[in-house]
Amino acid sequence: MPERSLNPKHEKGYWWAIVGFVVPVLFFFTVFQIYPLSKNVWLSLTNIAGRLTLGNFYRTLSSQSFWQSTWITVEFSLISVSIEMFIGFIFALLLNQEFRGRKAVRTIFLIPWALPTAIMATGWKFLLQHSYGPIPWILYWLHFVKEPPYFLSLPKNAFISIVMADVWKTVPFCALLLLAGLQAIPKDLYEAMDVDGASWFFKLRRLTIPLMLPAIIVTLIFRFLQAFGVFDLIWVLTNGGPGNATMALSPFIYQQTFNWLDIRNGAATAVMTALYILAIVAAMWVTRSYIGRRYA
Amino acid sequence: MKRFFLYLGVAFMIFYCLFPLYFLLLGSFEPTNVSYSSPPILYPVAFTLSNYIGVFKDIPLSTYIMNSTIVSLSATAIVVFIGAMSAFAIAKIKFRGSGILLNLLLIFGFFPGAIMIFPLYKMFADLHILNNYLSLILPYISMNIPLTVWVLTTYFEQIPIELYEAARVDGMSRFQAFYKIIFPLGIPAVSTVAILDFIACWNEFILALTFMTKKSMRTITVGISMISGRFSYQYPWGEIIAGALLVTVPLVVIIFIAQEKIISGLTAGAIKG
Numbered sequence: 001m002p003e004r005s006l007n008p009k010h011e012k013g014y015w016w017a018i019v020g021f022v023v024p025v026l027f028f029f030t031v032f033q034i035y036p037l038s039k040n041v042w043l044s045l046t047n048i049a050g051r052l053t054l055g056n057f058y059r060t061l062s063s064q065s066f067w068q069s070t071w072i073t074v075e076f077s078l079i080s081v082s083i084e085m086f087i088g089f090i091f092a093l094l095l096n097q098e099f100r101g102r103k104a105v106r107t108i109f110l111i112p113w114a115l116p117t118a119i120m121a122t123g124w125k126f127l128l129q130h131s132y133g134p135i136p137w138i139l140y141w142l143h144f145v146k147e148p149p150y151f152l153s154l155p156k157n158a159f160i161s162i163v164m165a166d167v168w169k170t171v172p173f174c175a176l177l178l179l180a181g182l183q184a185i186p187k188d189l190y191e192a193m194d195v196d197g198a199s200w201f202f203k204l205r206r207l208t209i210p211l212m213l214p215a216i217i218v219t220l221i222f223r224f225l226q227a228f229g230v231f232d233l234i235w236v237l238t239n240g241g242p243g244n245a246t247m248a249l250s251p252f253i254y255q256q257t258f259n260w261l262d263i264r265n266g267a268a269t270a271v272m273t274a275l276y277i278l279a280i281v282a283a284m285w286v287t288r289s290y291i292g293r294r295y296a
Numbered sequence: 297m298k299r300f301f302l303y304l305g306v307a308f309m310i311f312y313c314l315f316p317l318y319f320l321l322l323g324s325f326e327p328t329n330v331s332y333s334s335p336p337i338l339y340p341v342a343f344t345l346s347n348y349i350g351v352f353k354d355i356p357l358s359t360y361i362m363n364s365t366i367v368s369l370s371a372t373a374i375v376v377f378i379g380a381m382s383a384f385a386i387a388k389i390k391f392r393g394s395g396i397l398l399n400l401l402l403i404f405g406f407f408p409g410a411i412m413i414f415p416l417y418k419m420f421a422d423l424h425i426l427n428n429y430l431s432l433i434l435p436y437i438s439m440n441i442p443l444t445v446w447v448l449t450t451y452f453e454q455i456p457i458e459l460y461e462a463a464r465v466d467g468m469s470r471f472q473a474f475y476k477i478i479f480p481l482g483i484p485a486v487s488t489v490a491i492l493d494f495i496a497c498w499n500e501f502i503l504a505l506t507f508m509t510k511k512s513m514r515t516i517t518v519g520i521s522m523i524s525g526r527f528s529y530q531y532p533w534g535e536i537i538a539g540a541l542l543v544t545v546p547l548v549v550i551i552f553i554a555q556e557k558i559i560s561g562l563t564a565g566a567i568k569g
Contacts, residue, residue, distance in 0.1 A: 014389070017470045021385035022397070024378035025441055032438035033404045036412030036419070043415075094305045105306060107555045108313050114547040114558075116499035118521040119540045123320050126533050131334040134319045138338075148335075172313055173562070180563035229408025232501040236521045250410035250502075257414045258506065270411035277406055 037274065043267035060268040068244060069252040069269075070276075076159070076248055077227040080166045084223060085216070087167070088174030095175060096182045109172035117169065121236035124165040128152055155245030158238045162246055166233060174219055181215020182208070213291060221284045225277060249273045317541075324348070324538040331534050347534035348542070354535060357542070359512055360519040367429055367504075367515060368497035371436035376490045378437075379444030380482065384474050386445070387452035388460050398446065405442030409502040417506055431507040432515070436500065440493040447492075447564055451485035452478060488561035491554050495547060516543050 047053045060066050095105065112120070127135045128151040136148035151161045185208065193203050209216075231250035234240060240247035240255065247255070249269065257266035319338075323331045327344045330337065351357055386394040420431045455478060463473040479486070504515040505522075514522070520539040523532065551558065 015391075017389060018385055018391045020471070021381045021389070021474070025382040025445065028375075028378070028434070028438040029401065029404070029441055032416065032435045033407075033412065036415035037404075037407070039415035039418075040412060091309055094302065094309060097302055099302055099306055101306075103555075105310060106559065107551060108310055110551045110555060110558060111317070111544075111548060112313055113562075114495055114499075114551055115544055116501070116517040116521075116547075118499075118501040118517050119543050122521045122536060122540050123316055126323060126537055127316055127319055129533075132332050132336050132533075134336050134338055137335045168312075168316065176559060177563055180559075225406040229406075229410065231408060231410055235501070235505075250408050253410045254413070254502070263414060266414060270414075273411050274407060277408075278403070281403055281406065 040267040040270045040274075043264055044271045047264070056264045056268040057272075060265055060272065063265075065244060065247070065252065066269060066272070069247050069249050070272075072159070072246060073228060073230070073248040076163065076166075076230065076246075077224055080163045080170075081220065081223045081227055083163070083167050084170050084174050085220060087171045088178055088219070089216075091171065091175035092178035092182055095179050106176070109176055112169045112171075113173040113176075115169065117232040118236050120169050121165060121233045124161070124168075125152070125237055128161055152238060153242055155242055158242055158246050162230075162234055162237055165237060166227065166230070170223060174223060177219040177222075178212065178215055181212040181219075184215070185211045217284070217288055217291065221281075221288075224284075225280060228277060228280065229273075249276075320537045320541060324534060324541055326534065328534055347538040350532070351535040351539040351542070354532070355519060355523060355539070356512060357516070357519070357539065360514055360516040363429070363508075363513060364498055364515040364517065367432045367436065368494050370429070371433045371440065371497050372490050372493045374433070375437045375440045375444050375493055376486055379441055379489070380448050380479055380486060381474065383445050383448035383452050384478055386449045388455075388457065388478060389470065398449065401442040401445055409439075409500075413502060413506055416503070420507055426507055427510045427513045432500075432504055435503055436497045439500070439503075440496055443496075444489050444493060447489045447561060448482065448485055450564060451482055455481050484557075485561075487554075488557040491550060491558060492561050495550065498547065 044056050045052055045054070047055060091109075095102065095109075127133050130136060130148060130150050130153075133151075136145075136151060139145050140148040149157055151157045189207055189211075190203060193207060198206075229250050230248050231254065234246050234248055234251050235254070238246045240251045250273070253266050253269045253273065256262045256269060260266075322338075322340060324347050325340070325343055325345070327342055327346065330342050382397075385391065386398065416435060417426075420426050420428075425431045459477055459481070460473055463477045464470070468476065498515075499517055500515075501517055501521070504518045508514050508518065520536065520543055523536050523539065
């Protein structure tokens with residue numbers, strides 16, 4: 001064979017090979033992801049007669065429930081992800097120490113992550129029951145509250161419940177991702193700082209956190225976008241209630257579409273949600289490349 | 297002193313991960329009169345298997361498990377194979393636009409199911425495949441494409457290109473080079489991704505809730521969580537919890553067998569940034 005054939009581009013049938021290898025993925029991706037999303041864009045922009053209109057967006061954007069859902073989603077994502085990152089970071093620092101049974105603890109950490117969210121939510125629903133669920137009573141016995149609280153039937157407490165269940169499930173996951181970032185830091189850097197007599201906190205602030213930034217950012221992006229689409233947890237634990245107190249965007253789309261059969265407004269909410277996610281991705285991408293430049 | 301606080305922290309972490317499971321196990325083995333006592337009793341006082349027997353009687357649990365298994369295994373097998381093909385093309389044949397493709401997959405991977413569920417529902421209704429395994433297998437394949445292609449591309453890129461070139465020079469076609477050389481070398485990553493895909497399918501909720509309207513076609517995840525979701529009073533809590541724990545058993549088994557693989561798969565992206 002002539003030497004240039006080692007560059008695959010000059011080989012016979014190069015483009016056909018690419019097509020052949022990528023077509024199955026492209027097919028599934030187009031039919032079951034791109035098409036449904038485009039269809040929703042179309043539905044949101046037309047009326048029942050099939051005419052182009054902005055009416056669905058007008059109704060959606062002027063409805064209070066849409067903005068309430070947006071706010072609940074943002075609040076839920078911000079609060080739970082901040083708590084998760086904080087506790088996850090502490091857990092990661094602990095897991096990075098040498099101790100007996102470390103491998104077993106890492107295995108245990110996978111259990112909350114692997115549980116189906118819907119099943120986890122079912123379990124939490126039991127744990128939070130007012131009269132016979134353990135959590136309200138434990139809080140009461142520990143004197144955190146004056147009487148066992150109603151978790152799922154009061155708006156504010158229902159919100160706290162979904163945050164709590166989400167935090168429980170995802171802290172170990174965050175910790176494992178952050179641990180991977182921690183372990184990628186070369187040990188001799190710490191030794192060099194020890195020689196200089198640096199304090200624990202100084203090492204954390206000047207060495208650990210800057211070097212872990214990529215891992216922190218990836219975990220943050222990943223978790224935030226996942227939390228933004230929350231459905232299973234809310235649908236099972238609170239069903240969006242009481243009232244609409246925990247109706248985040250995903251359950252709101254579902255309710256509009258399948259309970260109210262208001263397909264076009266559901267589609268408009270779906271498109272808005274997609275736009276939010278694109279905006280977050282864009283913002284994170286800009287932030288990341290900025291930080292990447294600074295610490296490169 | 298430092299060791300003491302370290303082990304205290306470790307004990308807290310273990311407690312954190314396992315305390316809900318303790319109460320669930322407790323509730324699942326208690327007779328109804330105990331699990332409904334108020335205030336609750338936080339330690340074992342009575343033992344029964346009636347919840348575990350009851351959950352098999354009240355809901356078609358074995359059917360649900362079979363449905364979940366069929367759907368998850370089929371989707372995983374297909375997505376891993378076609379995902380590996382694409383990853384191979386991106387990593388080894390290399391073509392323009394592969395970067396765009398990867399990023400597009402990533403962004404779509406972040407979109408929640410709710411924003412495309414109605415068009416899918418309509419499509420499957422028109423094709424008359426609601427309440428058919430296909431209505432879950434097909435979208436589960438596409439749902440797992442981003443993760444599969446990303447992890448496998450990263451792995452295939454580490455396999456020396458010379459192996460591929462040698463196979464080609466020896467007269468293998470590209471497809472032969474893929475499934476005789478690169479795919480077998482990629483088995484560690486392929487099995488990792490297969491485990492993650494399987495868990496994702498097994499745990500999926502919104503599509504399974506919507507496309508399987510017939511009770512006998514439900515997956516286990518939906519089947520169990522809907523026992524509690526549909527009634528407002530008189531939850532058979534003991535049975536629900538017993539069912540929930542039973543769903544978890546296969547996942548815990550997978551974790552204990554493959555924990556190293558799962559962690560390496562999960563963190564593959566985090567280190568690279």
